[in-house]
Every structure is written in structure tokens, then in C-alpha cells.
Amino acid sequence: MTLRICVFIEPHRGADHDDQLRFAQRAEACGFEGFFRADHYQTMGADPGLPGPTDAWLTLAALARETSHIRLGTLVTPVTFRLPGPLALMVAQVDRMSGGRVELGLGAGWYEREHISYGIPFPAASERFDRLEEQLSVITGLWRTPVGETFSHRGNHYRLLDAPALPKPVQVPGPPIIVGGRGPKRTPELAARYADEFNMPFKSVTETARAYRRVTEASARTGRADTGRPPLVLSAGVVVAIGRTPADARRRAAPLHTESALPPEDPLIGSPSQLVDRLGEFTAIGASRIHLRLTDFTDLDHLELIAGEVLPQLGT
Template sequence: MKVGLEFGEFAWAGGPAQMADTIARFARTADESGVDLLGVGDHLWQGPHAGGPEQPWLECFTTLTLMAANTRRCRLAPIVAGVHFREPALLAKAVTNLDILSGGRAMLGVGAGWDADEASGMGIGFPGVAERFDRLDETLQVCLRLWESEPGAERPFTGRYYQLERPLLVPQSLTRPHPPIMVAGGGERRTLRLVARYADACNLYPSPDLADKLEILRGHCATEGRDYDAIEKTIIMPFDLGPDGERADELAETLRGFTGLGVHTAIGIIFGPDPVAQAEIVGNKIVPALA
């Protein structure tokens, strides 16, 4: 099993003046210790689970770019981009730029979004859930259309929500045919069908029904003509390492139990004032225990 890390908060010692240095040191530590994937949540506000909008939060893609400059091997991804935040062409351009600037290490993590208060507070449209999933479907189509475009041979896209007269992306991503796509969420009727239809990876919570979700994904893959085994299965959860890493062995044992379900990658959300120290613990204890 591979290990990824995602920031759960930015309320660190030193405040904004030290954030760039903290992120750079965190990224280097994780990269050098064998962490496979680094992610940043795509929000404008901190969520209600960690103090709400009065707590600090950094924009996703600029933070990922700083991490790209301080790593050499790990993958980089928004986990995950909310479909309501950007037009599909802008999302594809941002991921393509991240791929180029990282030397071909970007992923597109995307989902239907969830924080209505954040959207209304910041003046961003937040359609109902059915429309957001329709837009997610079209967004994935647009991204794939852009990643296959060639100058002079573009194919216009006409959808219900998005119309592109000339879908052209120059330069193209280094990763071909396109950066891997991760569709997040465990919705059985729509989300997992979108995984089977378009994605290279799913992203699920390790809930008691995880095995059932994966079987439903297997069924959607059969319907869509996709190889279920070719889709990377990822889970995301808080990593409770303890103040000095005393819970790391217990966490590693818990994660090891998910390998029997076919989980490939565990993405840990980390909290606390010192993310660099937590990256060191993950690299020293979790990564080798799961290798």
C-alpha cells in the first residue's frame, strides 16, 4: 500500500509569515521519506470540522505549485477540486500547468463539492446536487477533450452547461494521454458510475460499507467496459499519529487491513501545529510498515 498526505489545517506556529517555509519543509520531508502523494483540499474557507472560516486556509493550486517546486518524485493533486469553483477549461489548464511544472506528477482530483455556506459566503454559485453531478460529468468530458486536442484539429464541445467553440490546450501535459483522474465520493448511483466511465482512481472513506462500495464500482466497470483492476482504489482518513508518533504502529496495522479489500493508497489528513514532524513520523513508521 502507498501512502499520501493532505493538510487538514494551516493553523501552524509562525502564522502566515512562516507558511511558505513550513510547506516547503513538509513537502521535502514527505518526498524524501517515500510518501507517494501530496494533496491540498480545494476550499476558500476552513471547514466547520476544524474551526470554520475564521481559521486560516490557503488556495489549493498555488499551494500545490510550491510543493511541486520542493519535491522530485511524489504525485501532486487537489483532493479534491470542487466542480463549482471553476469552468472546466480553467480546471484543465491548472492541472496541466501543475503537471508541466512538476515534471509530469500531477493528478486531477475532482468531485461535486459540498460546502454551500462557503460558496454563498464568497459569492460563488452552488447549484443543487443533481446539477452539480451533471456539471461534473460534463467537466470530465471537457477535460478529456482538451487533453486530446491538437492545434487545427479541435473538436467543439456542446453540453447542457458548457460550450467550447475551440477546445485548445497549449502546451499539453507531460503525462500522456493525460494526468490521471481521481473522482471522489462514494455515491453508488452517480459518483461510482463516473469513476467507472472516466477515472483512473476513486477516493472513498474507509467506512464499514467500503467493501460494498467497491463491489458496486466493480459492477459499474462491467457495465462501462472498464477493467476494475486498473482503477486505483484510494481511501482518505485522518491520520491520528499521537503527539510523538506513539499511535503510528496501531495506525499502520489498521491501514494494512484495507489491503485485503484491494485498496492501493491511503491518504492521511494531518492536523496539528507541526506538519513537518508528522511527515517525518509517517515516513519513518507508516511508509516502511506498509511497503
């Protein structure tokens, strides 16, 4: 199995648009399949993340015009940030701007602090998951509505009446949707019903394998195969800090040791060969796509090291 490798960054830690543009263009030149970014408005630790956050979809729209073939998307957009109708329009527009290279990662949202800071409502987890389910239904419904017809939805949280469901994305029936996370119940069910890819972010191979089993079982329960849809792409997020020497790897890993509100992660700190071995372990449990989280978006040498010494060993 050829393993598809994307890069993932967290611009809320302190990256302006020029930083992201340089990183995305270099990732494209190095042969990575995709450039994905977080959708957050605030850092998780004491560092303020100067110069401040950048909006994910505004940034991806700009990157769509400054790149040519790398795929672009979010991991993940919280449903609390945007209404589903405008979000479907926004993603479809960026898909057209990119020539059909966009993917939408969608999640329930989890970081309450950024909501409080910017005046964004943050309901209880059960309501956020209800909203996630409705947003998935609305967004896919809008994209799949034939030109000339309208789309309506009457739910507990969102109501749309005779929406023209335009513009249409380039990709048919719509940009790939990614649903992921550690949740053992609703997340696998929603991924099985609506997503094209299930992503387990930044956990051990063992924990990731358990999540894959849950989503595979959910796919069977929901009759996904009976609908004619292809099996879910299984992907993993891997935090990476590798170097040509142990000192280089430790330097790149230093930001991983700062205090943060993020859940515990399982980073790979070491050599290129160690990363190849870890990716082989993910392949063995069914992963066909990996999102490598790189902490320093000014460290283009990190990208080039992975491209030069890791990608050639993966069949990419």
C-alpha cells in the first residue's frame, strides 16, 4: 500500500499568511500530498502566538490561488465557528478557486477558552455533537443538490428553506469530508455515515488501531457498503520532530514540552529511519494516509529532511 503523506500546521501558535504561504509552497515542491491547517482562534498555552490567529478558510482561499496541485484543508473546522449554509458555500468557492483540491475536516469543537475570548457560543458537548450531525447533513445536502433545484432542511438547530445550493464545488459530489477524534460512540457513527476519511489525531498505534476498529464496526452497522460508497480512508495524525542528529531532533521537540491545554499526544522524536518505522506500524493497522504535524512553520529544512529521507521509502 502506498502511504499518502500530508503536512499539518497550527498557525494559531504564531504564523501570519506569508509564513503559511512559504510552508505550503515548499511542501508542494517537496512532493507532499496535502497541506492542512488547524482552525483555531487562540493558542492553548501561555505563549500569545504573535502576530495572532489567521482565519482558516480565508487563508486557504488565498493559498488556493498561490499553489497548483497540493491538496488543501482543515483539521478540523469546529461547527461552533460557522453556520452550515455559509460554510458549504465558502468551501465550495475555495474548491473552485483551487481547481478541485479542497477537503473539509469538520468537528464538534472542544477549546472553550477561544470561544469565550471571541464571543462565540459554546454549548454543552451533547449539543455540539448534535450540531455536528446536522451540519454534516446540511453541507453534503447542499453540495449534492442538482443545479436548478433547491435544498431545504428543518432540524433542531438549523433551518434552510429553498436554498439555491450554489456555488457547486468542482469535486463531485463534493470535497472529501474528514471526521475524526477519540470519541468512542458518536464520532465513529458520524464518520461512517457522512465522511470520506476517518482521522485519529496524534495517538499511539495501539489507540489508533482501537479507533479504526470502532469506525469499521460502525460502517458495518450503518450499512455503508450497501449505499455504494467506498470504504472510509483511515488516516492518522503524527506529531513529528526528527533530525539528522539527536541534537537536531531534541531542538525541534522543545516546543512539545511546553504546558498546553491539548490532550496527551504520542510524538515521534528521533531520526528519519525511526519515522519510517513508525509509519510502517500505522500502515500495518490499516492507515493509508498520514498527517504529519510540524511545530515550526519557519523550519523549511524539516520539510526537506522528511521529503528527502522519508518519502522515498514510502512509495510516495
